[in-house]
Amino acid sequence: MEPQAPITQDVMTIKRVLPEGGPMNIVGLTRVQMRDELIGLGVKEKQAKMRVNQIWQWLYHWGVRDFDVMTNLSKDFRVTLAEHFKIELPEVVTKEVSNDGTRKYLVRIAGGHEVEVVYIPETDRGTLCISSQVGCTLTCSFCHTGTQKLVRNLTAGEIIGQVMLARDDLNEWPEQGQSHADMGPRLLSNIVLMGMGEPLYNFENVRDAMKIAMDPEGIQLSRRRITLSTSGVVPEIARTADEIGCQLAVSFHATTDEVRNKLVPINKRWNIEELLKALAAYPKVSNSERITFEYVMLKDVNDSDEDAHRLMKLIEGIPAKINLIPFNEWPGAPYERSTQARIKAFADIVHNAGYASPVRRPRGEDIMAACGQLKSATERARKSRKEIEADAGM
Structure with missing residues (x-):
């Protein structure tokens, strides 16, 4: 299960407004919820499903806890994810x-x-x-x-x-x-x-x-x-x-x-x-x-x-x-x-x-x-x- 190559064109529309109340915990979101959150950030609908697949794999297959490690996502997109989400366990x-x-x-x-x-x-x-x-x-x-x-x-x-x-x-x-x-x-x-x-x-x-x-x-x-x-x-x-x-x-x-x-x-x-x-x-x-x-x-x-x-x-x-x-x-x-x-x-x-x-x-x-x-x-x-x-x- 190899990570897909990064695609960068969707990050230009990402909203840079930080979330109220601090970053949302991404652990526990369903695929549909995660997709909707990404679209809310400005990810194009055509790209959102693939982005969910990529993030999902890092979280739940390899157990990664740092967006910066998700190297098949563009650097700018990883920064945006870290601004809006956190990866938090009990x-x-x-x-x-x-x-x-x-x-x-x-x-x-x-x-x-x-x-x-x-x-x-x-x-x-x-x-x-x-x-x-x-x-x-x-x-x-x-x-x-x-x-x-x-x-x-x-x-x-x-x-x-x-x-x-x-x-x-x-x-x-x-x-x-x-x-x-x-x-x-x-x-x-x-x-x-x-x-x-x-x-x-x-x-x-x-x-x-x-x-x-x-x-x-x-x-x-x-x-x-x-x-x-x-x-x-x-x-x-x-x-x-x-x-x-x-x-x-x-x-x-x-x-x-x-x-x-x-x-x-x-x-x-x-x-x-x-x-x-x-x-x-x-x-x-x-x-x-x-x-x-x-x-x-x-x-x-x-x-x-x-x-x-x-x-x-x-x-x-x-x-x-x-x-x-x-x-x-x-x-x-x-x-x-x-x-x-x-x-x-x-x-x-x-x-x-x-x-x-x-x-x-x-x-x-x-x-x-x-x-x-x-x-x-x-x-x-x-x-x-x-x-x-x-x-x-x-």
């Missing part, structure tokens, strides 16, 4: 590395807010768990992140920026002139939207960021290697298939509305019946692209044989796999992890019913990076066990 405040190799990044975004990002290396893949909101509105009672109030949605640039900073840390940008294939197996091969926040409550920004991740001229991740996890925002589920096309996971966690109302309060708005109807109709669902049902194993809450049999009945007819998650405890948590024997018995019932039932191996527990443990350092005021139980209606 700031890595700290990086912790677990005994099992998991990396947790605390990153700071605009406004001084912080979110956490987790990279999980495995033998056949490297998965990056990214956040979509600062905090969360859902208050799921078993989730540490849910004890933090929602501050704001992340922008598309802040979402794709998490992917880019992880690639920085992994040194996984091709050299100029190289393709991804030249670098061998990817260290960051998969993205899961399972960090802080509910992705479907920030749909447009998540969509735009994932479109950038999947773009064939940039980071080039397959849609099958991106999984969006939702707690059940029913109206946005079909839209996810149509506008993103990624894999879908649902935080299910209970087999009755009574229990799910406590564990996942969004169930009071869209109950199990409504959620399952939306999942059964998910346009992408098939035997080759199954929906993942995430099910955290909570001692004496949702882990009985009766729960397992009821779960099998509920999802009947939906191509699915059940991802059993041993509860990852955190300070003040009102629940305990199911015993290994109970998890195995539950998994056996699921398996015997013909469904894949992997038990997720907890990763990064020693650095509070495991599923359900993420919470930004600036928002770590602990709720007491009594307060959390009260919120859960226990």
